[in-house]
Every structure is written in C-alpha cells, then in structure tokens.
Amino acid sequence: MGNNSSWFFILCSLFVSASASANVQNKVTNNPADELVATINTNRTASNSSSLYSNPGLACIALQYIKAYQGDCSVVGGPNAKKPDNSLFAETFAPNCAVELSTLTQITGRLLGCQSQYVKPSLAFTEILMKNGKSVEILQSRNHTEVGAAVSGSDGGGPYFWCVLFSNGRSNSSFVVEGGVAKISRPGCFSGASDDCSGAIGLSRRLNLWVIVVSGLISLGYVFRF
Structure with missing residues (x-):
C-alpha cells in the first residue's frame, strides 16, 4: 500500500x-495574433517600409475570413485555392464583429496559410505565410496603412489557419467597431483584441x-x- x-x-x-x-x-x-503583427511590422521596417496600425476591427474580420473556410485546408493555396466572396464582408464578417458597415475599407492585400500542426507566430510567418516572392511583395507594399491578423484551429484543434489582412484605411475611421470593442469569438485569436488569447x-x-x-x-x- x-x-x-x-x-x-x-x-x-x-x-x-x-x-x-x-x-x-x-x-x-x-495573443499569437499580436505576436504575428509585431513580426510583420519588424520585417516591414527592416525593409524601409512603414509600420502598420494594428486595427482590431480588421483583425476580427480576418478571423471571420478564416471561419469561412470551414476547416478545409486543401483550398488554401495551390490550384484549388479559393477566396470568400466579397459580399461576405458586409453580409457576415462585419456584423459578426460589430464593425460598422459604413467604415469598411478596401482590402489591399492578404496572407493566408494553413497546416496541420500549430507553430509559433514567428515560424508561421517565415514557414507558412512567406511562401514565395508574391507574399514578400504583399508584405512590403506601400499601399497598406493598417493590418489585422488572426489565427484559429478548427474547433480548437488542427488544421491551423493563419490570416493577415491589409487595408489602406485611416486609423480610427476604418473598420470601426460599435462600442469600441470587437466581438470575441472562439475558437481563435485576433490582434488588437486587448485580451490574453490562447x-x-x-x-x-x-x-x-x-x-x-x-x-x-x-x-x-x-x-x-x-
């Protein structure tokens, strides 16, 4: 005994x-999404591009963008790559985030990646999102003024999606959320959410x-x- x-x-x-x-x-x-934004801005300033404003409304929409794929990793990149319909931004993404429709602004670029295993944000940036020269071009574009990043698994597990949306909106006047706080939804994290998110x-x-x-x-x- x-x-x-x-x-x-x-x-x-x-x-x-x-x-x-x-x-x-x-x-x-x-919040891994915040860490990803920090990595993005570090790389932009290192290449003499301006640092971008982290917009929580845009970031929340990035998380909704992920959810539109419904966990299907096979349609991210490659010959079967798809993008959610533009109409979903006003019909679904913005309402789900409490983003005021009148403040939706042009998306000037996106980075999207998916894989079965979770990795740290710095590795997600280098190994998943920076896949080719086109990705680098999008990252360093001088058309961007703000950024929103999101990461989510499917029902809390793999596959794991990473999404970065860029916009040319003006800080505090684009992707404005009602009450000043974007709606939190799970699973997933988005940058600028002001919460510790795992x-x-x-x-x-x-x-x-x-x-x-x-x-x-x-x-x-x-x-x-x-």
Whole structure:
C-alpha cells in the first residue's frame, strides 16, 4: 500500500506540474495574433517600409475570413485555392464583429496559410505565410496603412489557419467597431483584441495535459493491480 501511495503522490505532482507548465505557456503566449503583427511590422521596417496600425476591427474580420473556410485546408493555396466572396464582408464578417458597415475599407492585400500542426507566430510567418516572392511583395507594399491578423484551429484543434489582412484605411475611421470593442469569438485569436488569447492552441495543450494524466492513471492502475 505504501508503494501505491507513493505512485499516487507522484501522479498528483505530475498533474500539478503539467498544469503549471500550461499556465506559464499561456502567459508567455498571450495573443499569437499580436505576436504575428509585431513580426510583420519588424520585417516591414527592416525593409524601409512603414509600420502598420494594428486595427482590431480588421483583425476580427480576418478571423471571420478564416471561419469561412470551414476547416478545409486543401483550398488554401495551390490550384484549388479559393477566396470568400466579397459580399461576405458586409453580409457576415462585419456584423459578426460589430464593425460598422459604413467604415469598411478596401482590402489591399492578404496572407493566408494553413497546416496541420500549430507553430509559433514567428515560424508561421517565415514557414507558412512567406511562401514565395508574391507574399514578400504583399508584405512590403506601400499601399497598406493598417493590418489585422488572426489565427484559429478548427474547433480548437488542427488544421491551423493563419490570416493577415491589409487595408489602406485611416486609423480610427476604418473598420470601426460599435462600442469600441470587437466581438470575441472562439475558437481563435485576433490582434488588437486587448485580451490574453490562447484559444487557437488551448485545446492542443489541454489534450497534451490529459495524455500525461491518463498515462499516469494507467500506470497507477497497473501498480494497484500488481
């Protein structure tokens, strides 16, 4: 029985340690979409292009843009690439974000990528979004004045979509949200949302945590049995 008790305390310690690790990761991550915008602006200024205003209304629309793909990674890029209809911006995206229709502004560029596994924002930028010379051209365009970024899994798991929308709107007068706060929707994170967001990757972390716990319970059952 003493041996079983030892295993029980080890398992409890393991659970607490895993939970603490997840909490630390959440604090470090905060909002991956904000990190992506920071990476974009760093790369723009390094190439002598202006830094872009992070517009939360545009960013919320970027998350809605992701959701329009309904988790189908196969239609992002390549010969089957598709784009949501322009009409969806006024009919669906803006209302879902509480963006005032009269403030919708031209989209001057977009970067969209998708893959099965979640990666850090810096890697998403270099390995997923910067796929070719066209992507670099879009990134460095001097037509952009503002940016909105979003990341989301499908129902909290893979595949993971990354979306960046650029616009030539004027700060504080384009993609204006009612009440000053864009609607938060899950799963997913968007830049400028003023909240610590790990919604895009939270499920994968919880699954990893439960794998540890379940494995420990199996081991504990083995000890009790023998």
